[in-house]
Amino acid sequence: CIPAAETMRCLLLLLLCPTVFTDACPRGCSCSNPSNIFCINSQLKSMPEGLPEDTKNLFLFQNGISSLSAEKFAGLDSLELLDLSQNLVSELPSQVFRPLSSLRNLDLSSNEIVEISRGSFAGLGLLERLYLNGNRIKSIHPSAFDGLGHLLELKLQNNQLTTLPALHVPKLLLLDISFNKIPSLRPEDLQTVNLESLKMAGMGLSYLDDNLLKSLGNLHDLDLSKNQLKAVPAALKQARGLTKLSLAGNTQVIQLKKEDFQNLESLQELDLSNLNLQGFPEGFLQLFSRLHTLSVAENPFNCICPLAWFPPWVQSSKVHLQRNEETRCHFPLLNAGKILKTLEHKEFGCPTTTTMMTTTFTTTTPDPPVISTLSTTTMTITTSSESPLADDERSPPPGSPEPNSSSDPDVWFCPSNICLNGGSCQLDHKGNLECTCPTGSWGLYCEEKEDTTLPVSTPTVTTEPAISPRAATSTSILVDLHRYIQARPQLRGIRLTYKNLSGPDKRPVQISVPASYPEYTLRGLRPNSTYHICASPLAEPGKEDSFCMVARTSSVPQTPAPVTQTKDAELTAMIIPLVAVVLLIAVAAAGATYYVRRRRAKGHPDLGADPCPLELEGVKACLENGALPQKTPELSQPQNGLEYEVPLMQGQNPANNNVAVLKPSYF
Structure with missing residues (x-):
């Protein structure tokens, strides 16, 4: 070899085979970049060995890890995210996480x-999100969460708790204790003044302490579904800031009272499904001027006249009625099984309008003959005793009606709702009740009706946005991803990117969301700020399939959640041009070397050269064995030289994020 050419060739091999000279990724794991390590479903029985000290995000879910020790975490003081979900861990030794400062x-x-001891989370003073849902936890030491002053989210649902230790966590925003066996809570158990979301579904609650929510002035989301409440708790009167309320599945609630909801004018989402309601109080839904989502499915509605206002109200309002097919009439028999929203007014059996004939007498002289003038008036059968006639008109005595008058006082004694489909009730000459049916209906009570096909109007097709904001508080925005996911059946995950358009720091923050999450709440936002939010497929850097929206937080001041960011733009900007220049020089040198050697080989077939030292060490094989191994980037995609990794630590549904088919909490 020519020494200079061989040097450039070896430099090229050095650039193309960096794994030969760098620390290998732990066995059974993949490393998308030096700070993210994925050991997912790798059948690991213990913590992997040889983890780099600069690791920031470590994903170990879906393995068989059964024990933890502080020694395994030694040197990982830069670690910010640790995912050990879906393993076999049964014990958390005291001080086990102390090295992870x-x-x-x-x-x-x-x-x-099974148990959370006093020192289980010692040393985690910066911890923001702690997920313990889906375990077998029976007891938690009263001081287990002391020292977690920055905790924002705590999930304890689907355990075996019977009591909840008093929580002294002032910055906590989300608490989920659903599907435990805690029969009651005391006001002193929730010393969380900034709590925004409280989920207590499936706990067997039969009542709530009247003062339980008194100190939770920032509460926006309350889930009391699938309990044993017999009435709407009076404690709700103190939750004036609620925007989302679920009472679904409390099957012993048979009646709603307007006074129970009188302070909930801010409600935007209300779930009253699967109660035992037959109707609503008059003017009930008019209490909620901001309501946009309502669910009343699986109630045994009695579809008679007092409920006739409901279908027109749904059609005219902007409220989205969920689960239409499951919102049906149970009574009366004539309407049983019909979809409530599609019922017409006449099907509720309300009183109909009847045409009555009256006689008017006009007097022209003091003693003139009476001149009868026939006039027609349309009246509605009511129970009012006031006469619809003017003051200068008077009716003849009821005992002597005019022959040409069809007025019959006996019509007022017809039972209401006896004639269906718009028929009018009257008495025949024998005093028997009979119904006069309109065109197109017949039968004794006009119960039979011709099937008429109405012309089908072409609906106006409106394109709904792929992503949209569902609800916003002063520190959070709920992003609806249903339509985005439904339009992409093969979607592996979603990358949410958001930035504050109102503040001085407009750098984007990225969150990786699995495709199994139809909605996600962005937390820790600044109040009274406008955010630009975009969704794009995970691991696809292009923007051709990206959808964006703008949403705004409310003006109530809240403490923003700290956001971890990585700043390496300058270093990347320096390295990329340098590497490109070196590669170009190396490729040119390699081509020249190949050309010279080939010419020499034709003229001097026996001429040889000493092998490069790097070839003797096996580096050459890296180039000659075919395509180099490719590493699929897992979750981190650089954008404009900046890279932000904010892990998804969000549940799947309001009450329970632990589904039957276990999936990772995030990617």
Whole structure:
């Protein structure tokens, strides 16, 4: 070899085979970049060995890890996210996480943990999200969460708790204790003044302490579904800021009272499904001027006249009625099984309008003959005793009606609702009740009706946005991803990117969301700010399939959640041009070397050269064995030289994020 050419060739091999000279990724894991390590479904029985000290995000879910020790975490003081969900961990030794002084997100969901001791989370002063849902936890030490002053989200649903220790976590925004066996809570158990979302579904609650919500002035989302409440709790009167309320599945609630909801004018989402309601109080839904989503499915509605206002109200209002097919009439028999929203007014059996004939007498002289003038008046059969006639008109005595008058006082004694489909009730000459049916209906009570096909109007097709905001508080925005996911059946995950358009820091923040999450709440936002939010397929850097929206937080001041960001733009800007220049020089040198050697080989077939030292060490094989191994980027995609990794630590549905088919909490 020519020394200079061989040097450039070896430099090229060095650039193309960096794994030969760098620390290998732990066995059974993949490393999309030096700070993210994915050991997912790798059948690991213990913590992997040889983790780089600069690791920031470590994903170990869906393995068989059964025990943890502080020694395994030694040196990982830069770790910010640790996902150990869906393993076999049964115990959390005291001080086990102390080496992880920078940890902000810890997911231990879907393990076999039975007890939380006093020192289980010692040393995690910066922890923001703690997920313990889907374990077998029976007891929690009263001081287990002391020292977690930055905790924002705590999930304890689907465990075996019978009591809840008093929580002294002032910054907590979300608490989920659903599907435990906690029969009651005391006001002193919830010393969380900034709590925004409280989920208590499926706990067997039969009542709520009247003062339970008194100190929770920032509460926006309350889930009391699938309990044993017999009436709407009076404690709701103190939750004036509620925007989302679920009472679904409390099957012993048979009646609603307007006074129980009188302070909930801010409600935007209301779930009253699967109660035991037959109707609503008059003017009930008019209490909620901001309501945009309503669910009343699986109630045994009695579809008679007092409920006739409901279908027109749904059609005229902007409220979205969920689960239409499951919102049906049970009574009376004539309407049983019909979809409530599609019922016409006449099908509710309300009183109909009847045409009556009256006689008017006009006097022209003091003693003139009476001149009868026939006039027609349209009246509605009511129970009012006031006469519809003017003051200068008077009716003849009821005992002597005029022959040409069809007025019959006996018509007032017809039972209401006896004639259907718009028929009018009257008495025949024998005093028997009979119904006069309109055109197109017949039968004794006009119960039979011709099937008429109405012309089908072409609906106006409106394109709904792929992503949209569902609800916003001062520190959070709920992003609806239903339509985005439904339009992409093969979608693996979603990358949410958001930035504050109102503040001085407009750098984007990225969150990786699995495709199994139809909605996601962005938390820790600044109040009274406008955010630009975009969704794009995970691991696809292009923007051709990106959809964006703009949403705004409310003006109530809240403490923003800290956001972890990585700043390496300058370093990347310096390295990329340098590497490009070196590669160009190396390729040119390699081509020249190949050309010279080939010419020499034709003229001097026996001429040889000493092998490069790097070839003797096996580096050459890296180039000659075919295509180099490719590493699929898992979750981190650089954008404009900046890279932000904010882990998804969000549940799947309001009451329970632990589904039957276990999926990772995030990617």
